[in-house]
Amino acid sequence: MSLLEVQDLSVSLKTAQGLQDVIRHVNLSMDAGEKLGIVGESGCGKSIFALALISLLPPDSQTNGKVILEGQDVLSLNSTQICSIRGNRIGMIFQEPMTALNPVQKIGTQIGESIRLHLKLSRKQTLERVTELMDKVGLPVSRFPLNLYPHQLSGGQRQRVMIAMAIACNPTILIADEPTTALDVTVQEQILDLIRDLSDSSGIALIMISHDLGVIAQTTQRVMVMYTGSIVEMGDTVDVFQNMRHPYTHGLFSAIPHVGSSLDSRRKRLTSIPGQVPQLHNRPMGCNFADRCPRASRRCQENEPPATWVSDHHRVWCYHPINLSSNRENTR
Template sequence: MSLLDVRNLTVMLNTASGLAPAVRNLNIHLEKGETLGIVGESGCGKSMTALALMGLLPENAVTTGELLLNGENLLKKSEKQMCHIRGNQMAMIFQEPMTSLNPVHTVGRQIMEPLRLHRGLSKAEAFEEALRLMDRVGIPNPSERIHNHPHQLSGGQRQRVMIALALSCSPDILIADEPTTALDVTIQDQILELIQTLVAEEGMALILISHDLGVIAENTQKVMVMYGGTVVESGTTDNIFDELTHPYTQGLFAAMPKIGMGRQKRLTTIPGTVPDLINLPKGCTFTDRCPIASSGCGMTVPSETDLGSGHKVVCHNMEQAIQARTTGLYQ
């Protein structure tokens, strides 16, 4: 039995303009100890996927499919049952700790809450465990900081508090949604190294969401590339980075800064904008921005092609996409 098995997960948002498919036919297979990276532009469905896994979608969301954690379908759980799963079996590090932490409670009290709720510790035991967790994630002077409110800590320290919260009950799966947003480069490296070390020590599975391909390359074993709410390419990290295949994946990598490119040279960009979820093309969602799109691309949904070793690509023009690996689609 897999730790996490997501089958055909679809999330529809009921908006004033109609139903918007935020996530479509998503499949994830994750074993204990595995690390998965999810990449893509803003609005591609990365964060909505994380919220769906945690059962934290907005009230206007309609979810179908199966979301199996240790064989149990979370989509059939009540909110009361999900409260026992969140923070206990699954935990999440959110993008911005300042808006995720409660500003009126000390960070110590917030770390102690899941310890008392899920592990049944007394107040004194939870306090001691909170101190240990704060020390473990590298917060200096934890005996003093435990009495601080979030606004009294730096951005890096607040993110470490979020990690301590997420790890407090040793969950089976840790979801990190852009965990280094708004942090300077030095602190980013420290936070990512901390997450990687703790995940390895605890043996938990990790889902890391990021727009930074370098972060994904260094911290995950598998990768999913999302666009328009669906997965366009997936496989092992080595497969994705060595054999860029889908035109969108090639565009993401082409847009990365290159060492020695000089300040005067403009970065490569993918033309166009992310499509409106209300008016997605009938076929491939990348049609309007794709340099090798043909007349039928926007009419029918492309089938999935398995290139071997679990490397899967969803594209109508596979031969052209494969040829473009060396010639380059974006100049």
């Protein structure tokens, strides 16, 4: 049995135009210790999907489908039962540590909160566990006392505190939602190394959410590409990166700037995906990417494409997938 099974998950949020689908019919399975990356443009539903996994969506949202964690449907639990899972069996590193951390509480108190709640340890045992976690994330208490406040730490140090909070109860799944946002390159590399090492040493399954394809390449075994709340391509990270088939995935890779390109006076403009992401209330009937896709046909405009197997571990949702190996460009 898989550690996590997501079955036909759909999420609708309340907007000015009424309830709109933000996540649409997502299916996914993860095994213990597996590392999954989720990529896509801002607004494609990556964070909403993560929040749905721990039932942390707005109260006026509607969720359909199942999120089965170790045989238990998370979405069917009451508030008390779901609180026993958040921070315990599923840990989450949120996007911006300065807003995720409580500015008026000391970092030791914040790290120890979930330990006291879920593990029921004594005050002394909690202090020992917090000290151990601080060492593990590279913030030894000899240099970073537990009575410090978040504003007294740098961005990278605050992110390390967030990681300590997320792994405090030895979760089976760790969700990292853009964990390197606003960090410089050196600190970003340190944080990624830390997350990867913690996942490897503890056997924690990792869900890494990022718009940075380089981050996904460094940290994951499998990747899920999302566009407007739907999966458009999924497979082993190496396979997808080397043999991308969906035009949207290809567009994301083409938009990556290359080192040294700024020195080329004859360089072309940086490649971009034409058009704009459709509004939730104004999505096309068929493939959501059809209006921006140079390969789209009438069928794309009228019907959602089914999954096509590229290989045993690689699927694409596209009527006209790119075949890089033969370089075929005929789409109709």
